[in-house]
Amino acid sequence: MITIKDIAEMANVSRSTVSRVLNDSGYVSEEARKRVESVVKETGYAPSEYAKSLRTKKTKVIGVILPTIQTETPSRIVTGLGRELSKHGYQILLANTDHDKVKELEYLDLLKVRQVDGIVLIATNTDAKLMKKIKEINIPLVMIGQEAEDVMHVTYDDYRAVRELTRLFIQKGHEKIAFIGVDESDRAVGYYRKKGFLDEMAAQGLSVEQAWVQKAIFDIASGHEAMEKILKNTNKPTATIAVTDRLAIGAMSYLKEKGMKIPTDMAIAGIGASEMSQYMEPPLTTVDYQNEKAGEEGAKQILASIESRPLQEKIVMDYRLIIRESV
Amino acid sequence: MITIKDIAEMANVSRSTVSRVLNDSGYVSEEARKRVESVVKETGYAPSEYAKSLRTKKTKVIGVILPTIQTETPSRIVTGLGRELSKHGYQILLANTDHDKVKELEYLDLLKVRQVDGIVLIATNTDAKLMKKIKEINIPLVMIGQEAEDVMHVTYDDYRAVRELTRLFIQKGHEKIAFIGVDESDRAVGYYRKKGFLDEMAAQGLSVEQAWVQKAIFDIASGHEAMEKILKNTNKPTATIAVTDRLAIGAMSYLKEKGMKIPTDMAIAGIGASEMSQYMEPPLTTVDYQNEKAGEEGAKQILASIESRPLQEKIVMDYRLIIRESV
DNA sequence: GAACAATGTGGAATCGATTCCACAATTGAT
């Protein structure tokens, strides 16, 4: 493997001079510069990031912690992150927790040990242990998907999006609306989406029966079960908001099993603009959150943080409703 | 940041002794060992991988090159890779090409510069330039999804799977079977799946009209278009095999637009066991390739290659047909 | 012409680890 020593010998200069050329720092004569550049070009030489890092304490690596790579939100965010980061010569070190909170904490430690320049955490919660660990590791960090004080973050306007979805149903004449959510420890998906729903219903003077509000987990099967529970009630709703497309799709599959027609017997909407939502029958109304752009914004934030450039701590992504035939 | 120097001072030994304890190499007295371990534990010290790498030429990082992270095959493979690699203290450096072949070559160079210990390439082709570059960079490399001489690889038995799918259709009475493929430069998905189809049809003495064999790209919309072209023919098939679930789903959406019933008017199957396939109407018959396990096998192969342990060059994953109501 | 600043360069020190060499002490064999 070619090193700076070889380049120096081939260009008839010292290693310092080669370094000055590569880094464009300090005085170098035009003649020496040309010889070095020529040798670098013909050999394809690239300095060792490891050796550089030892000296500069920079690694040009961003650690990305995510709950899973297999669903659309994280995978789109990572795509956006990668796109922006590679423009600046950064690489992504992947840390997949498989929805395991303990692993999340372990990965924060591991990425510190790995001396990543920054961390992007695609977060599912903001519990006290996590926030403590984030403070403790003291590495530039951006959180995507959850709001957190004193941590740069990119969020979606969950509250407003669900209020608007709820209004859409009400405008279509629905007064009995059900809600399929997840645990409120997920502040964004679990808490704010539910609050958006309840606040809009209250604002419109509409009551919500307790049984119409179900708590599921992030998979299709639990959406199915949640709809089953909702329909056990004698006072049945005519519309349902699910906090993810998967939950909506699970709910839809239950309705179809029962021979109920969407939207005639039950209107339904999800959140996430999954590819699947488009091809359901009927196609599912959903909220598109521009996850790739969120990734890009998160990349810009982490790079600003690494370079100690001022950038706003909080970015809220816009969204758009995609109104399809399920409502 | 604590270094080995600090640990040595705190434990009253030299840095060499600390290194001997950490690496379990060479003589160390029991008393000295205990003092070092105690200091390491109380400080949470972990050596710098960058400094280690400079000396040992190992980075404990595997570069993973993939065409996209947003579809199920690559994301499941990466999940399996990550699971196995993290057991051995390795991390994944992500290199997302966005289906750009030039980027694939660039990333091979970049990962060489980054001194990853090995590369896993989730491959969409095996063209000459790529094979040349792989040989040139001379880093342990495993290819997943394509077959290649002199390169360790994990593949799926595309040929046999499609032959079996074709037999299934024939056993159900279909004689006029269409095929929606992709470009044959993708040897696995494009060439071998098509060959499996054509060989089985020939073996069963069944002819295939040229217009029944369409070439699409890897998205739902082109499956839609391919089915449209197939049905322009006056001699219409009664079944269609698509080489991916997405293409099958696209084809289904065209059939539904035309008011045709699945499987009554057209039976259809895809490959990939996407989550979507389960929730289509009717649920799509598909082939499940165990992508996560392929990732785990690929991880084992790359680790064996890094450690110069003998392991078979070629692993072919098993598959299973998931027969649903679309046939 | 002298003093100071700018230009250009090479080599040592440094980053944080591993590894090897040299040395000392202990133990075992003769």
Next chain:
DNA sequence: ATCAATTGTGGAATCGATTCCACATTGTTC
């Protein structure tokens, strides 16, 4: 008692880069 092997340890060299210091030359200002 002597010699060889084993045990245990510290410090220098090394990995490949960056950075700073020292030195030499050239140009500018007074």
